[in-house]
Amino acid sequence: MADSRYDVVVIGTGPGGYVCAIRAAQLGLKTAVVEKDNTFGGTCLNVGCIPSKALLHASEQFEEAAHAFPKMGIKVGKPSLDLGAMLKFKDDAVDGNVKGVDFLLKKNKVDAVRGVGRIIGPGKVEVKSADGKVQTLETKAIVIATGSDVTRLKGIDIDEKRIVSSTGALTLAKVPEKLIVVGAGVIGLELGSVWRRLGAQVTVVEFLDRIVPGIDLDVAKNFQRLLEKQGIAFKLSSKVTGVDSSGKKLKVTVEPAANDKKDGAVETIETDVVLVAVGRVPYTEGLGLDEAGVKTDNRGRVIVDEHFATNVPGIYAIGDVIAGLMLAHKAEDEGVAVAEILAGQAGHVNYDVIPNVIYTYPELASVGKSEEELKQAGIAYNVGKFPFTANGRAKANQQTEGFVKILADAKTDRVLGVHVLGADAGNMIAEAAVAMEFGASAEDIARTCHAHPTLPEAVKEAALAVGKRAIHM
Ligand code: FAD
Ligand code: NAI
Numbered sequence: 001m002a003d004s005r006y007d008v009v010v011i012g013t014g015p016g017g018y019v020c021a022i023r024a025a026q027l028g029l030k031t032a033v034v035e036k037d038n039t040f041g042g043t044c045l046n047v048g049c050i051p052s053k054a055l056l057h058a059s060e061q062f063e064e065a066a067h068a069f070p071k072m073g074i075k076v077g078k079p080s081l082d083l084g085a086m087l088k089f090k091d092d093a094v095d096g097n098v099k100g101v102d103f104l105l106k107k108n109k110v111d112a113v114r115g116v117g118r119i120i121g122p123g124k125v126e127v128k129s130a131d132g133k134v135q136t137l138e139t140k141a142i143v144i145a146t147g148s149d150v151t152r153l154k155g156i157d158i159d160e161k162r163i164v165s166s167t168g169a170l171t172l173a174k175v176p177e178k179l180i181v182v183g184a185g186v187i188g189l190e191l192g193s194v195w196r197r198l199g200a201q202v203t204v205v206e207f208l209d210r211i212v213p214g215i216d217l218d219v220a221k222n223f224q225r226l227l228e229k230q231g232i233a234f235k236l237s238s239k240v241t242g243v244d245s246s247g248k249k250l251k252v253t254v255e256p257a258a259n260d261k262k263d264g265a266v267e268t269i270e271t272d273v274v275l276v277a278v279g280r281v282p283y284t285e286g287l288g289l290d291e292a293g294v295k296t297d298n299r300g301r302v303i304v305d306e307h308f309a310t311n312v313p314g315i316y317a318i319g320d321v322i323a324g325l326m327l328a329h330k331a332e333d334e335g336v337a338v339a340e341i342l343a344g345q346a347g348h349v350n351y352d353v354i355p356n357v358i359y360t361y362p363e364l365a366s367v368g369k370s371e372e373e374l375k376q377a378g379i380a381y382n383v384g385k386f387p388f389t390a391n392g393r394a395k396a397n398q399q400t401e402g403f404v405k406i407l408a409d410a411k412t413d414r415v416l417g418v419h420v421l422g423a424d425a426g427n428m429i430a431e432a433a434v435a436m437e438f439g440a441s442a443e444d445i446a447r448t449c450h451a452h453p454t455l456p457e458a459v460k461e462a463a464l465a466v467g468k469r470a471i472h473m
Contacts, residue, residue, distance in 0.1 A: 014042020016319030
């Protein structure tokens with residue numbers, strides 16, 4: 001039985017919650033976490049970032065073995081798929097990571113309380129464990145870090161077998177012949193890529209007239225072209241209005257997105273699996289927010305001020321359950337910030353510099369503003385672009401798809417946005433984030449010595465291109 005008096009009780013052990021608890025404990029606060037699931041780590045470690053990246057890595061290797069190895073003179077014959085072993089590889093990755101969180105919580109002397117947490121009053125969290133036992137934790141501060149859940153489509157029942165969310169798409173028992181993905185966002189393109197690489201015929205149905213909303217449009221268009229070259233088909237400006245699951249094959253009804261648009265006919269497409277990936281919603285079920293008087297917005301997100309405080313004194317919230325990008329590292333940084341605020345320090349998150357990575361091939365990584373956002377804000381900017389076809393390392397690796405694009409303030413040269421479409425873009429964006437955090441100009445990046453031959457030289461060249469003086473182009 002845990003001690004019942006704490007400085008902080010964090011509800012949820014996703015990247016927001018467990019990081020917040022560790023930081024609070026480091027700062028000398030007596031801390032507990034409450035977790036309803038069997039393992040720690042939340043969506044990210046159990047059914048999100050980690051398993052999806054394990055499958056993306058494994059399926060990319062599978063594709064490389066078939067298509068890239070022969071070019072490099074490596075003869076392994078035609079690779080065959082042992083899907084069970086690949087799924088176990090993914091499960092092992094999850095297991096290692098969730099055990100890591102368990103270890104870190106213990107190491108930092110954070111009490112872990114298993115069960116569903118409910119706020120029953122100021123400074124009081126009731127925890128009901130699976131065996132029905134109830135205990136009440138008393139605490140000075142409560143941090144809500146309960147994350148998010150899948151957005152469902154009206155009339156389409158997710159059974160996690162044939163009609164799946166991302167969770168079911170991580171555990172399909174066999175490679176579907178045909179996969180329809182609803183939503184050309186991050187999940188749709190990452191998991192669509194996994195199953196395409198393993199042999200599925202993938203069609204992505206997207207409501208908008210473009211893929212990956214929020215990403216710089218020029219980059220998104222190039223990204224779509226590269227995905228199409230790999231065999232992913234897109235139906236833009238379209239919506240799925242129903243799935244008939246009565247037969248052996250699913251029958252999916254696809255309609256033009258705009259009801260008044262008469263130029264696209266309603267069609268029915270047969271498929272084996274449908275992946276619904278149309279976003280996520282904050283998860284606050286059973287948390288007792290109404291009884292506690294904690295306000296939420298019209299999308300169910302807990303409303304907080306710049307110090308992560310809700311309208312009820314002593315109750316804070318972070319991560320996917322509040323507004324903003326639904327990303328693990330955003331949740332983590334908020335967890336650190338709120339712990340520091342509770343310890344009397346000046347915790348802060350710079351929302352202008354949150355990198356965003358889509359782990360497809362090639363990867364798409366961005367930080368800061370898109371051209372559309374700058375135009376809308378009326379900020380004059382210069383563009384520097386550099387293609388990987390002109391980068392020595394990319395040429396050596398024969399991975400020349402994509403480019404780096406830097407947007408810098410026309411008056412001050414300050415970097416306002418960096419977008420990388422290319423192999424390893426996710427690692428390359430860290431340099432841009434550090435530069436932007438230090439308020440770098442494009443010239444600062446351009447004058448920084450970059451090792452040769454490396455892909456990040458393309459970042460330097462794009463920075464040079466802002467001043468129209470790229471060397472290798
Ligand atoms: P969560 O991780 O959702 O954790 C919330 C925790 O709270 C859960 O463990 C839940 O069981 C627990 N909980 C909820 N209610 C209660 C309660 N009442 N009592 C006790 N416990 C409770 N983001 C990235 O940055 N990079 C990626 O590559 C990436 N890939 C993703 C892939 C997929 C398929 C998905 C679905 C998401 C991905 N994300 C990724 C998003 C990322 O997972 C989330 O942004 C992140 O997990 C949010 O962290 P969180 O701590 O706010 O909430
Ligand atoms: P998303 O918000 O990225 O994309 C959803 C897409 O579905 C959008 O393009 C939207 O226009 C479209 N859509 C909405 N309703 C539709 C409809 N009825 N019919 C057709 N299309 C429709 O959401 P997604 O992909 O589900 O991911 C959820 C969250 O998880 C994201 O916010 C993302 O940040 C996070 N995530 C992050 C990853 C990463 O950082 N690499 C990986 C996976 C998820």
